[in-house]
Amino acid sequence: MNDQFKQILLCFILLLSIFYSVFTVVIWNGNEGTQKTTSYQSRYRENTSERTQTYAYYNMTETISERTALLKGVPIYLPRQMTSKSRSTSPSSHTDYKLRFLPNFKNPCWREILGNNVCTVCLPYYFLVGVEKCGTSDLHRRLLKHPLISQNVKKETHWLARLRFTTEGMQSLSAYLELFQDAVQKDITVIQQNGYYNSIFGDASVSTLWDNRYLLSNVFTANMTTPPYTNANVVYSLNPRTKIIVILRNPITRLYSSYLFFYKNTSIVDFHRRVDTSVQIHNKCLKSNSLRYCAYFVHGQIRLHIGLYYIYIEDYLRVFPRQQIKVLRLENFTRNIAGTMEEVFNFLEVGVPSEHIMQKITAQEKTNTNTRRLRIVGKMFPRTWTTLYNFYKPYNDRLVELLGNEYNYN
Template identity: 35%
Template sequence: MTGKSSVFFHLSVFPDALPGKSIKSSGARQHLDISTLQKVFRFPLMASDVSVIDGSELLVNVVYTVCVRLNSFQQCRTKPMFSVAPRRSLPDVKNPCWFEELRGDVSTDPYGSNLFDRSFRQIQLIFEQLSGSFTQRLTRHDGRLQRLRCLPYFYITGQPKCGTTDLYERLRLHPDVRLTPPKEPHWWSRKRFGIIHSGERPQTRFPLDHYLDLFDPVALQIQQSLLGNSSSNIITGEASASTMWDNDAWLYLYGNSTGAEPPSLVQDFIHALQPDTRLIAILRDPVERLYSDYLYFGTANKSALDFHQKVCESLRMFEGCLRDAGLRACVYNSTLNKAMSVRLQVGLYVVFVLDWLSVFSRDQLLVLRLEDHALNPRLSMSRIFRFLSLGALSDQRQRQISKSPVSNPRRASDRDLGPMRPATRELLTLFYSPFNQRLAEVLQDESFTWDL
């Protein structure tokens, strides 16, 4: 297919190139020629840049080529981002895993250059242990050495300050779930672009290989099951609370212009690699979420008055954007998001949910409310276990999971600041209410209005 001048894309990936920019159903495709793609990418694009095996890989190949070129890594321009991951996984393993052929000197430390161990001390220790037994874990097939590689079976995608840590910690108590640190690698939304911390400029990109290394402890346990001639029901996942909403990396690739929207989102990449994955989102009243977010991430001079002032300022900025651009453009406007002193956009859940449902089917996305989880964690965890097709638990294990202490509660010093001002609550309720109503319609569940 090298040299072809036209390709297929998901309709939802390039809204700027489509009439009406409306949400399209999953699986829809449109034929786009090179001239159309150039309008989207805003710089010359050659036909050779878009030659790949099939449409699902094409999305990844093109965007990776563009990102590489913009960062002047010309030597990588013909390598698809996900080329290390095959289209099919092992049939006797529930979790998506495959054997990867090894090339080169296998005696060198396979984790020596991994960028994650520079950020997480716990990861350094795990990699040191894995490195010592690396050659013993290799298998041989047709005279070639292989290692087992795995991706997450599920993703807890968000939202921040909505209970993702508590879900994660309770999930790991299920005997068929293996979760390894860090809880939030933020690879899909940030580190694959080279963004270490939110708001920073890109540095060195974290390749997919480095992300896969995080799941090697799980791969080792699955491999032991396979060596015992049995199938494996073990699954793994991760819980980066930025996955659902954070697409700010596009600021450094495209910049912002009036009415501009990202040409593709995190979910487009996940779908390209894992079209059958499972997604879990937990949400809370966006008014309460914003105050919790302010208390957790704020530093000096936190107070109910300071929060009120920041809310008023951010509301003026966001509403000013809406006068010049559409809702979706403002939600994904990286410049605006960085300028606002509180993260209003994170609570506009319906925008993100609709975008995820434009790529994944409804039965792949489980949406929970923190309020329900806090009231009855046993029920919410049972819903998650069914969603992930996990085995039944004994009554004793169910009690252990449901009675575990709440993870990541509000700090005592933040509790001492008291609640937000009634006037602040009124402003935020007025702002979020229409979006909550729309979310309830999309999910067909009135509890997501948070009016009950």
């Protein structure tokens, strides 16, 4: 009798387990229809079979700090449904598992359990990584006018390069995901057609290209010519299929525009003095250190180092294939706004919007120009221009070798 009772009990437990597993899968997956769209957006829909091969990685412990893991190019997601009391502190108890991005979302998204609810969280679809004073704000504002690109995002979060290292409470990747929850709730999980969610959002932080100081501070040596990792590796670890946008400008005019924008009590005399001093500091650094060390860690009295474009772009090309990086020139953008925006929309695979919307995008006034400041302060001295030309020339030559003659600023 006891044996029969045990068999019945085991069968009951087995059936209960099967029922629970099926119920959990249904709740977790929700309604994830994959029907094809018929609008113009459908032409840019990613292949579902390819998309399900991209993963986000979880680690269910805090015993390894998130900073340390990201230094190694391994992202640790701390699920928000786990309170500090429920997290284990035993190094042997952590579990890694793979979570597929949802196949019916264009943006990289997945489900998380928060209390009794299942919510959707998403990483940026693209990264506008730089460069400052090269028209990034103007490009960003025009991008957001596309009906499939969320406007509910803040520009310049700087989380990857700075915020997570310098601000209390912002260390976890969950804090980063929270920065985009407006976009997720108001656009990414709302705009859909035939069960497919086409809307995307991006991270537009220009420091992500060149500011690796905090990331590399513990590992970079003076004579290291190739860093073991940069922000590019961190972005790749988040989503290896993401798209990178960089916009460049003549490094000389970029530097002067940066000076007029960020510094107080500006004058052409002060600018010349800062340029001279910064060039001397850089050249002195090169006598005993590698170029990358000087570019990443030794900065003078002005943001001279940001114009060393080829160094930062080369570090991204070490990680991402060329087809995932779109490099623009402000000079071309200014001359042909419509053509450039069409290029970018096609690169992001969201399609070119209607003629009416494109007219609004191209008619928008330019953002963050220094025209008034330039009129007040005046043009830089010719000798300042010559100093900067001679300084940047070898680095501009390397940029041409990397990207082609279209990017020749000499």
